[in-house]
Amino acid sequence: MSTTQSERLRGLLEPLIAARDLDLEEIEVTPAGKRRVLRIVVDSDEGVQLDECAALSREASQTLDDSDVMGGAPYTLEVTSPGADRPLTELRHYRRAVGRLIKAQLHEGGELVARIIAVDESGLDLEVPGVKGRKPTARRVSFDEIAKARVELEFSRKPDKTDKRDAQHDEKIDENKEEA
Helix, strand or coil: CCHHHHHHHHHHHHHHHHHCCCEEEEEEEEEECCEEEEEEEEECCCCCCHHHHHHHHHHHHHHHHHCCCCCCCCEEEEEECCCCCCECCCHHHHHHCCCCEEEEEECCCCEEEEEEEEECCCEEEEEECCCCCCCCEEEEEEHHHEEEEEECCCCCCCCCCCCHHHHHHHHHHHHHHHHC
16 A cells, blocks of 8 residues: 555544544555455554444545545445554553553564563563463563564463453352352
């Protein structure tokens, strides 16, 4: 996609996306046979629901049809949220990942797998899991030290007792056991 088209698309679509309290993460136009695919990736601190994507897709489609930014060639519009494996590149990405496990490649070399405990303007407070029965350790990493990072998917994570949602869920289970 040319820079001019990218800038025009961003200028046209960003106000629609911002009006829905969403962040525009990416705009991508790729060839797909005789058509093109325009993919708009949006996110928010609360995540993005399917209904929001559908509503934004209808609104963006109308706006694109009313303009000439995509030209006359046919295209398919996709509005989506970022995948779980998307790279963490912005401060807001790290803030949204607090409590999650990440894998980071460091500029100095090496790889770090740790849970984000806190985020500020200069870096991350992490909890590095202990190995072979050892206790986890705290580590501070500045953004300058990180070459790239992604959230690690966890399929069998044990609930954290400090997480209010998990604690409330556990209380409800205990109440149900007492009633039975």
